[in-house]
Amino acid sequence: MKRDCSSGSQKRSAFGAGRIVLASLASHGFPSGYQDSRVKRFLSKNGLVILGFTFILSLIALLAVGLTQNKNTPENFKFGIVFDAGSSHTTMYIYKWSAEKVNDTGLVYEIEACKVKGPGISAFASNVQDIPVYLSKCMGRAKELIPKYKHHQTPVYLGATAGMRLLRMENEQSAKRILASVTSFLNSYPFNFRDARIISGSEEGAYGWITINYLLGKLQKKQNSEDPSSRKNESQETYGALDLGGASTQITFVPKDTNISSPIKFMQFRLYGWNYTVYTYSFLCYGQDQALLLKLAKDTVETPSGTLLDPCFHPGYERMVDISDLFNNVCTREYKDLFPFDKLRIQGTGDFLQCQERLHNLFPTTYCRYTSCTFNGVFMPPVHGEFGAFSAYYYTMKFLNLTSDKVTSEDMVIEKMKQYCSRPWKEVNTTYADVKEKYLSEYCFSGTYVLTLLQVYNFTDYWKHIHFMHKINDNAEAGWTLGYMLNLTNMIPAELPQPKPFSRPTYISLMVAFSLVLAIVFILGSIIFHKSSYFQK
Numbered sequence: 073m074k075r076d077c078s079s080g081s082q083k084r085s086a087f088g089a090g091r092i093v094l095a096s097l098a099s100h101g102f103p104s105g106y107q108d109s110r111v112k113r114f115l116s117k118n119g120l121v122i123l124g125f126t127f128i129l130s131l132i133a134l135l136a137v138g139l140t141q142n143k144n145t146p147e148n149f150k151f152g153i154v155f156d157a158g159s160s161h162t163t164m165y166i167y168k169w170s171a172e173k174v175n176d177t178g179l180v181y182e183i184e185a186c187k188v189k190g191p192g193i194s195a196f197a198s199n200v201q202d203i204p205v206y207l208s209k210c211m212g213r214a215k216e217l218i219p220k221y222k223h224h225q226t227p228v229y230l231g232a233t234a235g236m237r238l239l240r241m242e243n244e245q246s247a248k249r250i251l252a253s254v255t256s257f258l259n260s261y262p263f264n265f266r267d268a269r270i271i272s273g274s275e276e277g278a279y280g281w282i283t284i285n286y287l288l289g290k291l292q293k294k295q296n297s298e299d300p301s302s303r304k305n306e307s308q309e310t311y312g313a314l315d316l317g318g319a320s321t322q323i324t325f326v327p328k329d330t331n332i333s334s335p336i337k338f339m340q341f342r343l344y345g346w347n348y349t350v351y352t353y354s355f356l357c358y359g360q361d362q363a364l365l366l367k368l369a370k371d372t373v374e375t376p377s378g379t380l381l382d383p384c385f386h387p388g389y390e391r392m393v394d395i396s397d398l399f400n401n402v403c404t405r406e407y408k409d410l411f412p413f414d415k416l417r418i419q420g421t422g423d424f425l426q427c428q429e430r431l432h433n434l435f436p437t438t439y440c441r442y443t444s445c446t447f448n449g450v451f452m453p454p455v456h457g458e459f460g461a462f463s464a465y466y467y468t469m470k471f472l473n474l475t476s477d478k479v480t481s482e483d484m485v486i487e488k489m490k491q492y493c494s495r496p497w498k499e500v501n502t503t504y505a506d507v508k509e510k511y512l513s514e515y516c517f518s519g520t521y522v523l524t525l526l527q528v529y530n531f532t533d534y535w536k537h538i539h540f541m542h543k544i545n546d547n548a549e550a551g552w553t554l555g556y557m558l559n560l561t562n563m564i565p566a567e568l569p570q571p572k573p574f575s576r577p578t579y580i581s582l583m584v585a586f587s588l589v590l591a592i593v594f595i596l597g598s599i600i601f602h603k604s605s606y607f608q609k
């Protein structure tokens with residue numbers, strides 16, 4: 073009997089309070105053996121209930137803590153602003169990404185592309201005072217779109233490209249004044265203004281290459297694939313980048329043979345634990361606007377007459393050009409001459425083959441001191457891998473309906489261009505009444521220019537490897553700005569981030585399981601401890 077009672081009291085005596093109750097009952101005059109066994113029975117029954125209750129409560133608490141800790145808390149977003157101050161116009165891009173996933177790839181997306189109304193910033197050389205008005209609308213948009221409490225930590229960059237490179241060559245002081253005015257204006261905002269500068273052609277090419285490969289997930293794919301040391305050919309996976317601006321054009325890719333002797337230093341990148349050897353070259357004056365001026369200047373010199381019959385414009389199209397505008401330019405000034413007219417009348421004839429012949433004259437290819445060249449004696453390894461072609465490559469080919477993957481050969485493009493250029497201007501103008509006249513009138517020229525440039529790069533039998541692209545995966549536009557920001561905010565680590573040993577669900581399950589084991593061990597331990605002390609009594 074004593075044994076039974078004592079075994080009951082062992083459970084309840086796990087609680088210190090049980091002993092106090094026991095003592096107070098004993099003082100009410102009951103026979104002590106009787107009292108003891110009743111109290112032990114009471115505690116035996118209720119102690120178990122209390123124990124179970126506490127156990128369930130602890131379990132609930134544990135689960136609640138775990139779930140609260142791991143529930144989808146609102147993500148902490150970061151923002152970045154980059155101005156692309158191009159030769160033809162300026163665009164402000166706002167990027168947004170999750171602060172927690174900063175080292176992952178493919179997670180930054182563009183929330184705004186604000187086109188600044190007006191020309192490129194190089195046009196403000198003689199009226200820098202107008203720059204604040206020029207940029208203020210897009211900055212106002214940035215203030216609206218980015219939450220106020222994030223303003224001070226949002227970096228702002230402005231990168232100027234070929235238009236400002238040309239201005240700097242012409243008049244360095246003017247270029248400096250423009251950048252100083254931009255700097256002081258952007259500094260007046262509550263954002264974290266970092267820099268306004270002219271980026272080099274190589275940077276422009278390289279950041280464009282980083283942007284498209286980041287957005288296409290080419291850098292990320294490697295992250296999940298084999299071990300870096302086992303990889304043979306990185307160029308199989310990355311895309312080359314073709315950017316056609318208004319004043320310059322860039323070609324960037326990983327060549328098949330990176331060991332060939334090159335007069336141009338290949339660029340070396342280490343991204344997510346992989347090394348890349350990248351060829352990049354920027355051709356100043358070969359953006360499509362400058363190329364048109366170059367062509368017109370050459371044509372004017374070769375057949376000096378006030379009227380130019382131009383095969384690169386539709387039949388029936390006419391345009392007047394000031395001779396001073398044509399030759400007061402770094403790209404065309406070598407052709408400058410005295411002409412007995414100060415205006416040039418352009419009359420379109422719409423002949424693709426003749427247009428192409430004239431455009432080929434802009435690309436001297438006979439002279440080359442290296443193993444392989446593009447034009448103007450510039451070294452370039454043979455093109456290799458897939459290519460993403462964006463900016464004016466895309467605008468032009470999109471309009472001409474030539475961006476589809478079904479367009480697999482250059483011949484298909486030639487056929488289309490022959491037919492398109494020959495269409496009378498009147499008909500084209502009425503068919504596409506909603507298209508800006510500057511763009512519409514030049515699609516025959518720009519389509520022929522794109523084709524000629526790609527032929528000069530040697531894409532003739534390689535056409536199906538060119539992919540015309542604009543916004544990639546709905547995330548962001550192809551262009552140099554995203555790559556520039558990723559680099560300046562250190563968002564692409566050189567090394568692969570160390571993977572976590574457990575996935576989140578495994579981690580939570582393990583934590584719960586171990587907590588339970590601990591709780592059980594603790595309870596059992598307490599019971600055993602109190603049982604032995606009870607026996608000692």
Ligand SMILES: Nc1nc2c(ncn2[C@@H]2O[C@H](COP(=O)(O)OP(=O)(O)OP(=O)(O)O)[C@@H](O)[C@H]2O)c(=O)[nH]1
Nearest residue numbers: 158159160161233234317318319320463464467511
């Ligand atoms: N058809 C068409 N052309 C465009 C459009 N936007 C820009 N362009 C023209 O395409 C060419 C290239 O434009 P961008 O890539 O913006 O050139 P940019 O950045 O100003 O010039 P760079 O400083 O040389 O890079 C220019 O001649 C523009 O006038 C568009 O939406 N449609």
Ligand SMILES: [Ca+2]
Nearest residue numbers: 158233317318
């Ligand atoms: Ca550009």
